[in-house]
Amino acid sequence: MTTRKKKTASQRPSHFVGIGASAGGLEAIEAFFKNMPPRSNLAFIVVQHLSPDYKSLMVELLSKKTEMPVHRAEDGMEVLADNVYLIPPKKNLTIFHGKLVLNDKGSTQGINLPIDIFLRSLAEDQAERTIAIILSGTGSDGTRGVRAIKELGGMVMVQSEESAKFDGMPRAAISTGVADYVLPPEKMPEQLLAYVAHPYVSGERQSDLLLQDADALTRLFAELRDKTRVDFTHYKPSTITRRIERRMSVNQIGDFENYVEYLQRYPGEVQALYRDLLIGVTSFFRDPEAMQELEEKWLTGLLRRISDREIRFWVAGCSTGEEAYTLAIMAKEAMERHGLSRVIKVFATDIDRDAIMTASSGVYPESIAGDLTPKIVAKYFYHKEEKLQIARHLREMVVFAQHNLIKDPPFTNIDLISCRNLLIYLQPVLQQKVFDMFNFSLNPDGLLFLGSSESIGEMGDCFEALHQKHKIYRSLGKARSMHYDIQVRSREERRRPAPGFDVRGRDRRQAESDAGRIIRQYLQVAGEHYLPPSVIVNERLEIVHFFGDMQGYFRIPAGPAEYNITRMASGEMAIPLATGIQKVFRTGETLSYTNIRLRQNDEERAIRIRIWPMPEARGYEPLAAVFFEQMDRPPVALFDEGVSFNAGEEASQRIRDLEQELQFARENLQATIEELETSNEELQATNEELLASNEELQSTNEELQSTNEELYTV
Missing domain, CATH: 3.30.450.20 (PAS domain)
Structure with a gap:
């Protein structure tokens, strides 16, 4: 059904706005569209949890709140600007090449999460031209969807908890840390229009302009490194600029120099940009075909081959831990299926401390059940309030740690490394360094599992491809040296564009790689002969x-x-x-x-x-x-x-140095002892006061008891 206030010209929208709502969502949706102008060049797709037993009147109700045409979604319907589309009952909605696709809800698939389903398809179809809005509702539907929107460059708005009739969905979306704005529904349209009007979002200004301001880029990277201890210089320029532009749009800052100054004044923005740069979307059993190939053909063989020692996995860039737990589940299932008993330890690392804390707790929203079979949920999870928690026997298999893949030493004696969809964000010089580390870490015949868009590059002499499509490789056990030059740049050189942001970057990186190889060969010869x-x-x-x-x-x-x-x-x-x-x-x-x-x-x-x-x-x-x-x-x-x-003189000097250090340590220890004694005295005094108060209360209690007896006698 379609209601129209007036005819509109067919046009492609500048952005696609996916709105998710459930219980209490009608009021929020009406408040949103009541304040949304009819001409914005945006398209709105509303996904609600609807009862399958009653006819929905949403089209009629919403038509009274907006001048935009309101449609009940139909299969194959093209999404046009300044139009509103509503999901029909008993259907799941997705989008493909700007056209809506309807599918029947599966009766045997367990929990149904229509908001997640639509937002994930929207992110894959429209990437940075997407906006997700989560309104009132119970449960956690939409949690995975907003992460997918954010990963691919979209923007996320969430209704504030205090304004929501039911705050379950908004609270779950906010807890992901990807929400750009948290607002009541009536204030969302104004912020939404300001965001899409920003020059970088509307396309009026080209991204390349950021790369030309080398001095501002250098100061931005320095600020990030100073506050987060992470150097993003050699991350891919397209990723960096896209994330910076998004933060500039969110903060309504048009000039890059002004944004860098804003970043330096407000430490909170440094952390916000840092989170944006590290945003990683993961899920349980992501890319099921690749996971099935790994488990059935290669993981089982690895478990059969190694029986006399601990088997060690390493999940690099584990984000919030879903992939690490997935590998643990796959190993458990394979051992059970083939009657094997092995000791398995999964090391899961990420540079993001907050993500590691989330992963360690093993607590996830109920919406993850959409990625799992009921059997897996029953076997490896248990309900904790409105969430699901990993069972203890599975958590004990996984060790989470904060780890910088570029700077920190790699793990050793590893039998399987999974590093999926992380290398695509790094430039070739860092990719090569990571592969050298993986080659060093893996035992001979160990497995390397990469993302679908990644490859081993120039490491073909160290790894054998087992499955090219699903990016599964075997280590050939060839040792390679890991040498990385530390280059000192002069002040004049620092003012030039950062190495990773040269428009001739590929040729330059190749030249740097060749120069490094020549220097290493020279040092090898010089070290042996001169x-x-x-x-x-x-x-x-x-x-x-x-x-x-x-x-x-x-x-x-x-x-x-x-x-x-x-x-x-x-x-x-x-x-x-x-x-x-x-x-x-x-x-x-x-x-x-x-x-x-x-x-x-x-x-x-x-x-x-x-x-x-x-x-x-x-x-x-x-x-x-x-x-x-x-x-x-x-x-x-x-x-x-x-x-x-002179051994005697040097030994004496060494002894004097050590005696001085010992004296300093003794003084510190004495000061600490005195502080502890003072604290102990204060605690003793507090304890005595509490005892006195307790006695007074006891006395008062006895008096009350006596009074009570007298009253009873009277």
């Missing part, structure tokens, strides 16, 4: 890299594996290395020790140690280079001769 044995260490005295043959200079100590240079050093080198490296980091000046005695192959010989601070790069920890030279060789001209090492 340079003395050397190491690079950090301020914690940890060895970061070895160059040349270190035999005789270092040994592997017993106990847990560690790279502390003082523990690994042979002979008398521990003391000069510890004191020298600390002095170099403290003063920033080079240092040289000579005449250090070292026994090698039953022969004692003298060596020279050179310690040189390396050029610092902003955002990276300070490093120092340590060179070891035999005294019978002429010294390298870059250094002076150095001071002769």
Whole structure:
């Protein structure tokens, strides 16, 4: 059925607005459209929870509140601007190429979530031209849909909880953290029109303009790194600019320079942009065909092959944990089906601390049941208030941790790595680094599971494709070195466009990659034939890299594996290395020790140690280079001769330093003890006051009891 106030010209809408509502939603929908102008070049699709047993009068009721034509959706109906479309009863609604598609509700599919179904299809069909609005209702329908809208560049509005007749759906949508605006329905139209009128949203201004302001981009990246400890410089420009434009549109800021200033003034906006940049949509058993292929053909084989040790999975970029729990469920089901018993540990990591906290709790909205079979829900979940929680035996299989895939060390001895739809946001230089880490982490014949739009790039010599369509690969067990250069840029260079945002980025990145390869090859040759044995260490005295043959200079100590240079050093080198490296980091000046005695192959010989601070790069920890030279060789001209090492003097100096540190620690400990004693006295006094109050109350109680008895006698 269709009611029309007046004829409208057929035109394609600038944006598609999906509105989800349930109980109490009629009032909110009427309030929204009562304040929405009839000419906005937007199309509105309303998805309500309707009773299948009664005829819906929504078309007639809503037509009285708006001048826009109101339609009951029909299969194949084209969505036009300045029109309203309503879902009919007993149907699920999706959209494909701008046309509505109706499907019958399945009677055996369990919980039905029409709002999620429509919003997810809308996100896939229209991407950044989508707007999701969640109004009053019970339950959590729409929660997954708004995340899909946000991931693909759309905007999300949610009715404020206090204005909603039933706040279940708004509260669930707000809890996802993706809502751009939380408003009462009558105030939404004004904000909606302001958003779509923004130059970046309407298309009046091109995205490339952001890339041309290199100085503002540098300041924005620096602010993000300072507040979040994450460097987004080498993320894909298209992703970065799209997210920045969205935040500028939400805040109604038209100039990029002004937005950077706004970002610097308001730390909350830094966190909002950070969340937008990290937004990741995940779900249980996402991409079912790929999951089925992995479980039936490759995961089962892995479980059969490994029986004498713990099997280790790593889910990199796990977001809120759905994929990690999915792998755990798949492993459980495969073991049960084939009568196997294995110890499995799933390591799930993400850079987003809030996402990790959500994942660790294992609590999800009831709407996740739409992605699961009733059997899986009954077996691995239990109801907790209005939500579903992962069963304890499954949670114990998964270990969640905050982890920066680019900077932090990788996990080791891994049998399966799942990293899906994360690499597409990184530039090739970071993708290569991640693949090198995965190659290092995986055991031979270990499995690598990527997203449908990702590939292994230039790592074909390390991985064998098992299923090209579903991106399942096997590690060939080939070792590759992981070298990454730290480049120091001058002030003038910093003012140039950031490397990842050069319009000739691909050629430039290729040149940088070739240059890095040449430098690594050169260092390998120089280290073997000319340079003395050397190491690079950090301020914690940890060895970061070895160059040349270190035999005789270092040994592997017993106990847990560690790279502390003082523990690994042979002979008398521990003391000069510890004191020298600390002095170099403290003063920033080079240092040289000579005449250090070292026994090698039953022969004692003298060596020279050179310690040189390396050029610092902003955002990276300070490093120092340590060179070891035999005294019978002429010294390298870059250094002076150095001071002769006297073990007694250096040991005495080391002892004095340690005594000073010990004295400082004792003073701190004494101060802490005094504070604890003071706190203990205060607690004792408080306890005595409570005891006195208790006695008074007891006395009062006795008096009341006596009075009560007297009254009873009277």
